[in-house]
Every structure is written in structure tokens, then in C-alpha cells.
Amino acid sequence: MSQTVVITGASAGIGRATARLFAERGANVVLLARGTTGLDATAADVEVRGGRALTVPTDVADHAQVESAAQAAEEAFGPIDIWVNNGFVSVFAPFTEIEPDEYRRVTDVTYRGFVHGTRAALRRMLPRDRGTIVQVGSALGERSVPLQSAYCGAKHAINGFTSALRTELLHQGSGVNVTLVKMPAVNTPQFSWVLSRLPGHPQPVAPIYQPEVAARALVHAADHPRRKQYAVGASTMATVLANKLAPALLDRYLARTGFDSQQTGESAPADRPSNLWEPADGKDGHDYGTHGIFDEHSAARSPLTTLARHPAPVAGGLLGAALGAAVLTRTALRRRGGR
Numbered sequence: 439m440s441q442t443v444v445i446t447g448a449s450a451g452i453g454r455a456t457a458r459l460f461a462e463r464g465a466n467v468v469l470l471a472r473g474t475t476g477l478d479a480t481a482a483d484v485e486v487r488g489g490r491a492l493t494v495p496t497d498v499a500d501h502a503q504v505e506s507a508a509q510a511a512e513e514a515f516g517p518i519d520i521w522v523n524n525g526f527v528s529v530f531a532p533f534t535e536i537e538p539d540e541y542r543r544v545t546d547v548t549y550r551g552f553v554h555g556t557r558a559a560l561r562r563m564l565p566r567d568r569g570t571i572v573q574v575g576s577a578l579g580e581r582s583v584p585l586q587s588a589y590c591g592a593k594h595a596i597n598g599f600t601s602a603l604r605t606e607l608l609h610q611g612s613g614v615n616v617t618l619v620k621m622p623a624v625n626t627p628q629f630s631w632v633l634s635r636l637p638g639h640p641q642p643v644a645p646i647y648q649p650e651v652a653a654r655a656l657v658h659a660a661d662h663p664r665r666k667q668y669a670v671g672a673s674t675m676a677t678v679l680a681n682k683l684a685p686a687l688l689d690r691y692l693a694r695t696g697f698d699s700q701q702t703g704e705s706a707p708a709d710r711p712s713n714l715w716e717p718a719d720g721k722d723g724h725d726y727g728t729h730g731i732f733d734e735h736s737a738a739r740s741p742l743t744t745l746a747r748h749p750a751p752v753a754g755g756l757l758g759a760a761l762g763a764a765v766l767t768r769t770a771l772r773r774r775g776g777r
Contacts, residue, residue, distance in 0.1 A: 440490070442515040443660075444468040444508065446498050446555055447525030449476025449719065450726045451626030452574065454483065455653035456522060458728075461489025466515035470496040470507050471525065473717030479725040490515070498525045498551030499543070501558075508558035517566060520660045521559035523552040524574040527714050528589040528628065530700065531635035540633065541588050543714055548592035553599060560614065567613040570663045572656055573600050575620040577674040581681040581688065583643070584696040585636065604666060615663035620678075622671030624652050625736040627726035631711045631718035638701030645673050646736040649728050655740075671740045 443460045447453040449471035457467050461484040469477050469484070474495055481491035492514045494507040511518055526548040529536050556571055563569030578586065579593030600618050607614055623642035626649055634640045647670070655670045669675045681688055711718040719726060729736075 455649035461487035468511040473719035475719035499546035504554040544588035633712040
């Protein structure tokens with residue numbers, strides 16, 4: 439029987455790329471997001487790839503809407519097998535330039551949206567004693583950067599929430615699994631619609647990966663949820679290790695480089711869209727697609743995807759490479775820090 443998969447933030451970027459992969463194996467894919475233009479386009483992607491699609495316009499900050507979407511999913515396709523929490527919003531600005539209601543909005547969507555999705559999934563999975571919840575995390579949930587305090591705080595919260603939930607499920611001996619996938623910088627449309635108060639156009643910090651790299655990792659994690667977490671991209675592994683080895687030096691390094699590295703040399707257009715309060719595609723009717731504007735600088739493959747699929751043969755080599763990268767990073771930080 440076909441799996442039933444629910445994906446939040448499914449109208450573009452990682453969510454859309456993930457929906458396409460599940461569709462290629464004939465899954466029933468329930469698509470949640472606010473913007474109907476992107477949702478309809480993603481549904482067309484799913485159908486043409488052999489899956490069945492259901493679009494449910496949903497603001498994940500509203501628990502009632504998420505619960506209603508879960509009910510609609512099971513009425514259309516039967517029991518939910520996999521729930522992918524992916525939806526988010528953000529603000530690029532120094533903390534003192536983010537208004538309290540904007541900070542609350544980021545938290546409501548990016549953190550509490552995951553809580554709402556997890557609760558709706560568990561209400562249905564726990565009585566059946568089966569199902570998988572996949573949380574889309576971030577390297578920034580381990581190591582914060584300047585200008586993204588609201589997003590980093592939400593991703594840290596997701597890590598803590600997921601760890602607590604996992605131990606509760608283990609205590610209960612539940613057959614429901616929850617796993618977390620930590621993402622690197624990904625070339626999604628968010629950099630064209632995120633609310634930004636930076637003088638330059640927002641950009642991801644290199645190395646950048648294409649959304650399909652993230653999608654392959656999410657599908658694999660859904661198929662192999664026993665591992666509590668996955669790291670996508672060598673940069674994610676190196677970031678986590680470097681933060682453990684030299685956090686104070688990394689603070690100083692990011693203080694010097696973190697502002698310029700998150701902006702291009704081009705000025706941000708005065709009329710650029712923002713999706714914080716309303717979906718960007720709802721304002722202009724434009725389908726933003728899967729990729730952002732940084733295709734020329736983005737990698738289509740990641741060695742850690744191989745690690746996730748074939749851990750035994752390559753784990754030692756990749757772990758050694760990641761450790762080596764962390765040591766080199768620490769050395770570079772010391773030199774740049776004048777030590």
C-alpha cells in the first residue's frame with residue numbers, strides 16, 4: 439500500500455523537493471503551506487511523478503489549522519505514515535532591530551509550528567503504535583550566527599523539544615519514531631522573500647547545497663528513523679565539531695565575518711517581498727519553485743548523503759575528514775584571532 443506523507447512548508451524549497459521524491463515512489467503526499475500558488479504547483483509536481491497529492495492551505499502557527507489538516511489527510515488517504523515538519527519563517531536583522539511581534543511570529547511558526555505538527559501526528563500515530571516524525575533541523579540549531587537570532591533560537595528549541603520527546607517515546611516503548619535532520623546552507627527561495635533589514639541582499643553562507651541534497655537526506659531519515667539525528671553536508675559536521683572544540687574563537691570569528699558573509703554585494707530591492715505575515719506567492723501570484731537564486735554556487739551532492747545510506751563502509755573516512763576539517767577550522771580561527 440502507498441505511504442501517506444504529510445509535509446509542512448511544502449510550497450517551495452526543501453519541502454517541495456522532498457514531496458517530489460516521495461511522489462516518485464507512489465506516495466500519497468499531503469502538502470501544507472500558506473501560499474496556494476506554490477501548493478498547487480507542488481501538487482502538479484507530485485501528480486506528474488506518480489504520487490497523489492492533497493493541498494491543505496495551513497498556517498502551522500495555528501494548532502487548530504494543523505489539526506484540521508491532519509484530519510483531512512487521513513480522510514483522503516488513510517493513516518499518516520510519515521510527518522515531515524519543515525515550515526518556517528525568519529527575519530534577517532540584528533536582534534535590536536527585530537520587533538517583539540516579529541520575534542513572536544518567527545517563534546510561533548518555526549518552533550511552535552513543529553510542536554503543533556508533532557502533536558497532530560502523535561494523536562494519530564500513538565494509538566496505532568507506528569509512524570515516523572521527521573524534524574528538519576539546522577546546523578544553526580547547534581551553532582548560532584549573528585543576524586538570525588529568532589531563527590537560531592527556534593532551531594535550538596526544536597533540538598531540545600525533540601530530544602525530550604524521544605526519551606518519552608523510549609520510556610513508553612512506543613513504535614513511533616522521531617528523528618532530526620540537521621541542514622547546511624541550502625539554495626531555497628527563502629533568501630528572496632525573508633523579511634530583511636540588511637543593506638545587502640540576504641544570502642546563505644557557503645558551502646551551499648541544492649534542495650535535492652536535503653530532500654534525499656529527509657527521505658532516507660524517514661526510512662531509517664532509528665538514528666536520533668542526521669547531519670547533511672560536511673559543513674554541518676565541521677560546524678558542530680568546531681563549536682565543541684573552540685566556541686569562544688568561533689564567536690569572535692563570526693562577529694567579524696558573520697555580517698558580510700550573509701549579504702551579497704548588491705543592495706536589497708526596496709520592494710522585495712516578505713513572507714513573515716503572509717505568503718509571498720499569495721501577494722504576487724508567483725510560483726517561487728524549489729531552487730533559490732544561487733544555483734551557480736550550490737552543490738548538487740554531499741558525501742554525507744552517502745554516509746547516511748551506507749554508513750559502515752564510509753563512516754570512518756568521512757568522520758576522519760570531518761574531524762580534520764574541524765581541526766583546520768580551529769587552526770584558522772586561532773590565526774585570524776591573532777593567537
